Amino acid sequence: MSIASGFIAGQYYPSGSLVHRADPRVKLLLVIIFVLAVFLVKNFTGFAIVVVLLGLFVYLSRLPVILTLKGVRPLLFVLAITLLIHLWVGGGLRTGIFVDLRLILLVVGASFLTLTSTPVELTDAIESLLSPLKRIGVPSHELAMMMTIALRFIPALSTEADKIIKAQTARGARFDSKNPLARARSFIPILVPLFVSVFRRADELAEAMEARAYRGGEGRTRMHNLKMRSGDWVSFVVVIILLAGMVWVGRLPIF
C-alpha cells in the first residue's frame, strides 16, 4: 500500500512506458470509445474480455495495479446502493452487476488516462481535438487555456489554504466542533481570505498575460507540437479493432 497511500486518484504517474509516450489525442479518443463500448457490452463473456483488455493496457503502461483501482474506492458506497436498488425495485441481479461493472470500468478507464498523460498533454489533446469545431464558434483554445490555468493553480491554492489555516489557528480558531453548523461556520475565516486571494491572483494573471500581449489562440505557435507518429496510428487502429471485437462478442446471445 505504500505507493498508493498519499497518492491522489487520477494523479499522473510517470513510468516512461510506451503508453505514456503515445500521442495524448489517441489515448483520449480511445478512452472515450472504450467507455462507449463498455456500455454496449451485454453479457459476462464480453465483460471478461473488457477486463482482460484493460489489464493488458495497464501491464503495457507499467502502472502499479493498485493505483488504477484507487479511484474505485470512494465509489464503493454508490456501487452497493446501485446493486441494492436493482435487487429491490426490479431489474434483477444481472442488470445490477452490469451497471456496477460499467461504473467501475468507466472510473478505471478515466484514471488510466490521467495516470498515463500529464494534465498539459491532456489539455493540448482537447484543444487539438476540438479545433475543427472552431468554425462553428467553439473557442477550443480558450477552453484548453482555462483548463491549464485551473490545473496550474491547484498546488498554489493548496499552499495558500495551508497558510491561512495556520494563521487562523494561531488566532485560536478550531475546526473540530461537534456541531455541524458551528463546524461549517468555522470555515468562513478560511474561505473568505482564500476567495479574496483567488480573485487577486486571477486579476494579476490576467494583467500579466495581457502585458505579454496574449490575445487568445489566433496565430499562436506552440512549444510542443503534437505529432502523430506511425506507432500512434497503428495502436489506434489495433485498439479500435480489439474494441470492435469486444463489442461484437459482448452482444452475442451467450452468457
Place this chain on the structure above:
Amino acid sequence: MLIEMMNVSFTYMPNTSLEQLALQSINLGIDEGEFIGLIGPTGSGKSTLVQLLSTLLIPTEGKIIFEGQEIGKDIDPRIIRKEVGLVFQFPESQLFAETVADDVAFGPRNLGLSEEEVDLRVRDSLGSVGLAYERYADRSPFSLSGGEKRLVAIAGILAMKPHVLILDEPITGLDYWGRTRVLRCIDELNRNGMTVIIVAHDMDEIAEYVDRVAVLSEGQIVLDGRPKDVFSQIDYLKDIGLDVPKTVELLMKLRDRGFNVTVESLGMQPAISAILAAVKEK
C-alpha cells in the same frame, strides 16, 4: 528565562523521499522584554523557527521550555498559542470579517471571553497599533490601505494579549509610510514590556530598533549578539548571502579609508552625526 530552545531540530516530512532538514540543533534563549531580530537568507529556516516557537510545529528533536515548563510534556501547546502571538508573513491575507472590529475580535472570541471583555480588547489593541477605534471599527478591512490592513492584522493578534509577539517579515511589501508606522508600533509595544521577535530579511530598518540579532544560515544559528557586534562581521554576513544595513556599510567603508568613525549605533541620525564629526576632525 522566558523561552528556551534546547537542541531543537526540525525535519519536514521525515522518513519519506521528500524529507528535508530545516533546523539543526538550535539552542536559543529568550529573556522577558527582549527585542530580537532574527535574520537569515531565504530558506535558512526562519519561518520554521518561529512556527516552532508558537507551537504550530512540533520539534522532531529537542525540546522547547516555556517559563520552566516543557511544551508538549508539562504544558499543552494550545495554552502556548495564547501566550505566543504569531503574526504571519503578509498577515493582511488572513483578514475575513465584515468590519475591522469583528476581525480583531476573532481571536479573543475564540478564547471564549465575554462580549464586554472582547470589546475592551478590540479597543485596546486597535489603540496600540495607532488606529482610532471610532474611525476604523466599522469599516471593511478590505477598504484599507496595505499598511493599515497589516496593522489591523497585528491588532488581531494583540487582542489575544500574548506574552510574546513574533512577527514574520512584518514590513515586507509596505511603502515607507507603512513600514515606519508598523515599526514604531512594534517598538512602542516592546517599550511597554512585551517580548518581541521580529523576522527580517532586510536589516536596514530594524537594525536601530532591536537590541539583539540572531543570524540563521542553513538551519543553524551562526551569530547571536548585539546588533553592532553582529553587523561588524560584514564579510561573513555577505558570505552567507545577507545584506548589512547601509549605514553600517558606509561607516565601515569610511573607517577603511582612515576616517575615525565609531560604529556605535545603527540608526540613520547617529550615523550622520558620526560622519559629520569624523569629517570635521580631518
